[in-house]
Amino acid sequence: MATLTAPKKSATANLGEPPPKGIHLAVCLDVVDSYNDRVLKYGATYGSTNDEDYELKNRERFIFGVKCKDGSLRKIATRAFTISLHEKAALRQFITSWLGESPKDGFDTSTLKGKGAQLTLVEDQRGDKTYINIGTISEVMDELKGKVPSVEDFGADAANDNSGAEIPF
Numbered sequence: 108m109a110t111l112t113a114p115k116k117s118a119t120a121n122l123g124e125p126p127p128k129g130i131h132l133a134v135c136l137d138v139v140d141s142y143n144d145r146v147l148k149y150g151a152t153y154g155s156t157n158d159e160d161y162e163l164k165n166r167e168r169f170i171f172g173v174k175c176k177d178g179s180l181r182k183i184a185t186r187a188f189t190i191s192l193h194e195k196a197a198l199r200q201f202i203t204s205w206l207g208e209s210p211k212d213g214f215d216t217s218t219l220k221g222k223g224a225q226l227t228l229v230e231d232q233r234g235d236k237t238y239i240n241i242g243t244i245s246e247v248m249d250e251l252k253g254k255v256p257s258v259e260d261f262g263a264d265a266a267n268d269n270s271g272a273e274i275p276f
Contacts, residue, residue, distance in 0.1 A: 125239040126181040133171040174256040223255035
């Protein structure tokens with residue numbers, strides 16, 4: 108007999124309306140890991156039904172809280188990064204841009220929760236839909252650090268309302 112369970116919600120399912128395009132001060136609310144994601148291999152045809160065109164990857168997203176100019180609080184997530192600190196890895200480049208230095212071996216990305224960032228949000232047109240994505244990230248300048256929103260501004264459980272997959276080992 109099968110036990111039926113509700114499908115697991117995506118880490119980005121409850122983010123709500125994204126902030127508008129432009130430059131914003133933000134705080135990292137959560138770091139969401141997902142393990143053994145089935146991902147299309149580089150060079151494979153999108154929509155392929157051939158199992159050989161896919162591979163399993165461990166990936167990570169960052170969820171940011173942004174206080175908009177109108178005072179509203181909104182959330183935005185990064186794209187999913189493959190968990191890798193290889194010198195050409197997108198995750199390493201993202202963290203380096205954010206911190207101003209390359210992460211060292213053994214760096215724990217969960218230490219970034221609560222850290223401020225300056226995000227440039229851009230519009231991305233795909234078909235008839237417009238999406239807001241993170242274009243760039245950088246450190247917050249010293250004179251602006253007092254204006255970065257806090258995790259508490261987004262509620263007591265803001266850092267815990269996005270859950271990734273359980274660690275498979």
